[in-house]
Every structure is written in C-alpha cells, then in structure tokens.
Amino acid sequence: MGRAPGRALRAVVQHGRVDAAQQFPRTRGRLLAHASGAAGRRCFTYFTPFMKPTISRFAACLRRWAAFVALTLCTAPAFAACLSLPEDFNPIEFGSIAADGVEVGGVVRSVRFTLTLTCAPNGQGEPLARTLNYSSEFGPAPGMNLWATNLPGLALRMVRDGEDLGSKTEGVLGTHPGDGSARTFVIDMELVKIGPVTPGFLLGQAFVVEASPVSGDPSHYVVRKHITSSYVRGVACTVNTASKHLVVPLGAVPASAFDGPGSTQASREFAIDLTCSPFGEARPTPLSIQLLGETVPGTTDVLKLLGDDAAQGVGIRVLKHDAPVTLNTWQSLGDATVGATTLPYTAQYYQYGERVTAGSGDGVMTFLIEMR
Known part of the structure; x- marks a missing residue:
C-alpha cells in the first residue's frame, strides 16, 4: 500500500506521441598508540655475558617508558x-x-x-x-x-x-x-x-x-x-525500465478527418509493464493506478492539449479495454500478482467541439501506481 517505490511517471503527448520522463553504514576505526624508544629505537634485553651494558640499556628503556607514561597522563583530556x-x-x-x-x-x-x-x-x-x-x-x-x-x-x-x-x-x-x-x-x-x-x-x-x-x-x-x-509483507511492484520512457506515435491527422463530436482518430496501443515481488508472505495486495492531467472543461476523460498553437476542438483520450479512463481518479487493477504484470492502454485523438481547427497535438499526463 503506497506508491510503487520511485515509480511515478510523467507522460507527455506530443504531435502523436506519449513521451514519459521518470518522476520520481559506516564502520568505525580505532587508533591505538604504540610507544617505542627515543628516536624510534626499540628496547630489548640481551642475555649475554656482558651483563652490565645490557642492564644499562634496559634501565634507559624503562626511563623512556616512564617519561612516555607521564606525558600521556599529563595530556589526558x-x-x-x-x-x-x-x-x-x-x-x-x-x-x-x-x-x-x-x-x-x-x-x-x-x-x-x-x-x-x-x-x-x-x-x-x-x-x-x-x-x-x-x-x-x-x-x-x-x-x-x-x-x-x-x-x-x-x-x-x-x-x-x-x-x-x-x-x-x-x-x-x-x-x-x-x-x-x-x-x-x-x-x-x-x-x-x-x-x-x-x-x-x-x-x-x-x-x-x-x-x-x-x-x-x-x-x-x-x-x-x-x-x-x-x-x-505483501507484493510490491516497480515499473520496468522500458516503461519509464514511453513513446506512442499518434501521427499527423488532417482536421478534416474528424466528422463531429465524439469522433476519434489515430488510436495507438501502449502498455505499462511492471515487475511485482513478494516481501515476506505474498499476501494479496490491491493495485491501483491514477492518470493525472488537465481535462477539457466539462469532461472527465479528455486530456487538454497544451500551448497557444494547440489544435482546437480536439483532445486526447486514454482507453482501457475500450472504455475511457476517468482522469484524476484512482482506478482499481485488482490484486498484484508475483511476477510480470502488463497494463494495456490505448491513446487516441478525440473530438469534443463542434469543429476541429489545425494545430499542435501536445498534451501532458502523469500516472501514479499504488499498492493500496
């Protein structure tokens, strides 16, 4: 339940295409100080017949070690x-x-x-x-x-x-x-x-x-x-890499091809592919999608074209199983299943006005996927 991790997409329709752009321990070390003799010399005790020099060297080492300890104590925090x-x-x-x-x-x-x-x-x-x-x-x-x-x-x-x-x-x-x-x-x-x-x-x-x-x-x-x-625990889905940047070419359509309100042109299929994986027990996890975008006033399923030079009287509609998708509303997709999941859609130009005037066919849409 929640958005598919890092998987919100921004979809753009431009002159017959849907162009989607992805929206979406330290280790500790310990430093140990090691004391040696002055000038980096090491102190050793040699068991040789020359006992006097050996003892003398050993005593010198003890004096240096005592000095080191005293210095350490003096510089304690x-x-x-x-x-x-x-x-x-x-x-x-x-x-x-x-x-x-x-x-x-x-x-x-x-x-x-x-x-x-x-x-x-x-x-x-x-x-x-x-x-x-x-x-x-x-x-x-x-x-x-x-x-x-x-x-x-x-x-x-x-x-x-x-x-x-x-x-x-x-x-x-x-x-x-x-x-x-x-x-x-x-x-x-x-x-x-x-x-x-x-x-x-x-x-x-x-x-x-x-x-x-x-x-x-x-x-x-x-x-x-x-x-x-x-x-x-449950099933979580992520959007496949290939679906993060979708292109749906609607092509160039003459304004004269539309024959009245409700007519459509240039229908093209596209799909959003998901991979769903279990976390712990693969309990049923409801999957939902929402298509977000500015709609044509008075409609709930026609995406408004963008720009001052946009064509008039026509917008973009998205269908799922031949039924128009209501924008800005969550749509249930049933329970997510482990493995690959494909969400098929169709994009098309849709005439909503009395007449269509030529212009660009750009539109923008965002879709969100949630496990709810």
Whole structure:
C-alpha cells in the first residue's frame, strides 16, 4: 500500500506521441598508540655475558617508558567520556508488518527499549554536566508531527519517557550531571500509518546520541540505533525500465478527418509493464493506478492539449479495454500478482467541439501506481 517505490511517471503527448520522463553504514576505526624508544629505537634485553651494558640499556628503556607514561597522563583530556551499555546498540526490529488493517493515523507497531548512559566527572573528579543530543537520518514527514521513512505511507514517532518528540529529527534527549551516575531513558519508537503503504523493507539509522559538555569541550557520540529486520509483507511492484520512457506515435491527422463530436482518430496501443515481488508472505495486495492531467472543461476523460498553437476542438483520450479512463481518479487493477504484470492502454485523438481547427497535438499526463 503506497506508491510503487520511485515509480511515478510523467507522460507527455506530443504531435502523436506519449513521451514519459521518470518522476520520481559506516564502520568505525580505532587508533591505538604504540610507544617505542627515543628516536624510534626499540628496547630489548640481551642475555649475554656482558651483563652490565645490557642492564644499562634496559634501565634507559624503562626511563623512556616512564617519561612516555607521564606525558600521556599529563595530556589526558579534561573530561571522561559518556558510556552506554552494550545492549543499547541492539537494533530496533519491527519484524514482519501487515498495515492494511490499520486506519490512517494509527500505530502499526511500537517497540520499547531503554538507553542507560553513564557520564564520568572530569579529570579532577569534579562533576561535568553534559547535554545529550540526538539526531536522525530521517527527515520530518511533510505537514505532520512525525519522522518520514523510506517507505511511503509509514512514519516514525519517537517518545522519550512519555514525551512525544514530534517532527524534530534533531534535539535534546536529556541532560546528565556528569557525576559518574547512570541515567536511564525509556524510548518508544512507533510506526505510524500516514497513507497507502508500499510493501518493502524499512531501513535506516533511527538516531545517534552525542554528549556535549557544557564547558564547550568537543562532543562525542555515545550510542547509535539502527532499524533492521523490519518489512511490510505483501507484493510490491516497480515499473520496468522500458516503461519509464514511453513513446506512442499518434501521427499527423488532417482536421478534416474528424466528422463531429465524439469522433476519434489515430488510436495507438501502449502498455505499462511492471515487475511485482513478494516481501515476506505474498499476501494479496490491491493495485491501483491514477492518470493525472488537465481535462477539457466539462469532461472527465479528455486530456487538454497544451500551448497557444494547440489544435482546437480536439483532445486526447486514454482507453482501457475500450472504455475511457476517468482522469484524476484512482482506478482499481485488482490484486498484484508475483511476477510480470502488463497494463494495456490505448491513446487516441478525440473530438469534443463542434469543429476541429489545425494545430499542435501536445498534451501532458502523469500516472501514479499504488499498492493500496
């Protein structure tokens, strides 16, 4: 349920043709410092008869090592890091989801987890307060107090300790006194239905938490939460590459060929080809299509020609199984089936006026496909 992912097309009819233009994890490294002798020399102990020089060299190495340790201690950062529990890194898993029985605005599924963060004091043992900031790679859902996801029709709501964080994908999760104590946050991630949902995988980094000392020292990340093992089951369809750019030549037609209102000329067949794949259980998924375009005033199925030099008294009509398709209205195509699916159509010129005057035959139309 939702638009076929990345598959909205813009179709243009120009002088007898329909020309369609497509509308539509980081790894972390760790740097380890290794100390060696001065000037890059290594320190070894040699068990030889010359014990005195050997011991002397070994003592020199110890002195250099002691100096290195002292330097390390002196250059330690002014504060210690905030830490989280290992289980805090566990991904968020919504599992297999069926959204068709949920009303728009309803919660499809909710997952609760906790984050336990411990922030140590500074190097002198004094409390060092931190602000715990969160940010998400998801953006706000347009016009809604929710986060958008990669699946049309589904959005996220983040609730912290009972407070809805709304559409803000960056903000303050909370604060910590920085005294070595542990603070636990209870988080609810809710999956909300905001429209027709397309079956598919729900992916992305839900959020990352960083600790920022109020002293102005650099911030550092504490924990990341990703969404995995989450998908809407059903059948999802995508438009084949060959159907993303369609050309339907209607040819040149004399104005005199039309013999009155309701007459047609230059009928040409075309098809939209889809490939439909299952996600989890291949449950029946209703498929719908909508053809969008400016209609001739007083009609619902005649596409208006474009331009100041457009022919008058004639427009373009699209048929399916010899029946005119009503524009700007969803049309049911039945349940999507796994495999190849072909949607056959016919385009033709249609006379709606009392007389036809010569001119260009350009028109523009957009069609949307949804699993609803």
